Amino acid sequence: MTSLLVIVVLVLLAVALWQLTKIFDLTQVGSSSDDSQVASDNDNNIQGYIMFGFLAFIYIFTIYGLLKWGNLVLHTPASEHGLLVDSLMNITWVLIFTVQVITQGLLHWFSFKNRGHKDKKALFFADSNKLEAIWSIIPSVVLACLILYGLYAWNNIMFVDKDEDVVEIELYAQQFKWTARYAGQDNVLGKANVRLIEGINTLGVDMSDPNSQDDIVVSELHIPKGKKVHFKMRSQDVLHSAYFPHFRAQMNCVPGMVTEFAFVPTYTTAEYRELPFMVEKVANINKLRAEKSIELVAKGGTALDPYTFDYLLLCNKICGASHYNMQMKVVVDTPEEYKKWLSEKTTLAQDIKAAAAAKKPEAEGAAPSDTTAKVIDTVKAVVDTVKAAVAKVAMK
Numbered sequence: 001m002t003s004l005l006v007i008v009v010l011v012l013l014a015v016a017l018w019q020l021t022k023i024f025d026l027t028q029v030g031s032s033s034d035d036s037q038v039a040s041d042n043d044n045n046i047q048g049y050i051m052f053g054f055l056a057f058i059y060i061f062t063i064y065g066l067l068k069w070g071n072l073v074l075h076t077p078a079s080e081h082g083l084l085v086d087s088l089m090n091i092t093w094v095l096i097f098t099v100q101v102i103t104q105g106l107l108h109w110f111s112f113k114n115r116g117h118k119d120k121k122a123l124f125f126a127d128s129n130k131l132e133a134i135w136s137i138i139p140s141v142v143l144a145c146l147i148l149y150g151l152y153a154w155n156n157i158m159f160v161d162k163d164e165d166v167v168e169i170e171l172y173a174q175q176f177k178w179t180a181r182y183a184g185q186d187n188v189l190g191k192a193n194v195r196l197i198e199g200i201n202t203l204g205v206d207m208s209d210p211n212s213q214d215d216i217v218v219s220e221l222h223i224p225k226g227k228k229v230h231f232k233m234r235s236q237d238v239l240h241s242a243y244f245p246h247f248r249a250q251m252n253c254v255p256g257m258v259t260e261f262a263f264v265p266t267y268t269t270a271e272y273r274e275l276p277f278m279v280e281k282v283a284n285i286n287k288l289r290a291e292k293s294i295e296l297v298a299k300g301g302t303a304l305d306p307y308t309f310d311y312l313l314l315c316n317k318i319c320g321a322s323h324y325n326m327q328m329k330v331v332v333d334t335p336e337e338y339k340k341w342l343s344e345k346t347t348l349a350q351d352i353k354a355a356a357a358a359k360k361p362e363a364e365g366a367a368p369s370d371t372t373a374k375v376i377d378t379v380k381a382v383v384d385t386v387k388a389a390v391a392k393v394a395m396k
């Protein structure tokens, strides 16, 4: 609200200034000042220096931005292929940065150097094949190299060897949560279809498929360090996007089809928390939280909990009102911890059986059959009639 007011005030100020200059111009009518619409040498000089000022603004703001916000970008990648993605990103940044510094500098320098002057005449220059060749060939070669390197990286990242020993996990997206399904002992995910969603089988797993019998459904993702994890994504409703920022992985989740992505985690959650950059980052966040807590407590609120780092799976497609909150905690364990964690989980088949068993006695106890209900109702009605009759007799 405050920012809106500030914007309104600024707009009104600009309008007022514009009106003032117009009034000032009107007061000058008839005086000897130069009111010609043709730019004089003085005007051209001013424009030339303003252009230089703008160039300085671009350069200074870029350097300021890098210094002030440069530390906010993602740091050390936590997956094997993350290094490749980061190197591709860094090369692209360096190229863009160098080209922009040179071209913007040249553009502004030439505009200044060749600014209008009453003794200068513009040169008629039709074309130069040499120049055209230079500015077509250099960008084409650079872009081709970049694209080829990108394709090489993409193929490397997306390739999953069919015979490789991988951990198979399904990620199920729906508005607005993630659910994970592990393939179990056989490491094959059972078939699934949204039409089969029923009761606690919220992912629509086909329980008649033998491969489904050992599948495990969980709401917190655990993956082992150093092992390739093969994710298969499904969506129940709209387009979602499974985004693991720390692992440099992202894949759309499309209703009606299965998409996939695989990566090898290289740091356990505990190890990543201990990295110097992360220790510093968390300390900084907690310092800000402590300051905010003092403010909150002074206003009668409750203090904020200290922050601890966790890997996250986020949704990176605006999929509805609570999209911002669609996330799942990801824990990278050592292979031993992972095995232990998984062995403690019950399978979906066991969960369905347990739910059915829990429902049975409840059904027997609480909801009487139709005939019983009718008999109870009749008895109640008879009792009521007798009570009414007794009351009548007593009144007489």
Ligand SMILES: [Cu+2]
Residues within 6 Å of the ligand: 173, 174, 175, 176, 239, 240, 241, 315, 316, 317, 318, 319, 323, 326
């Ligand atoms: Cu989503």
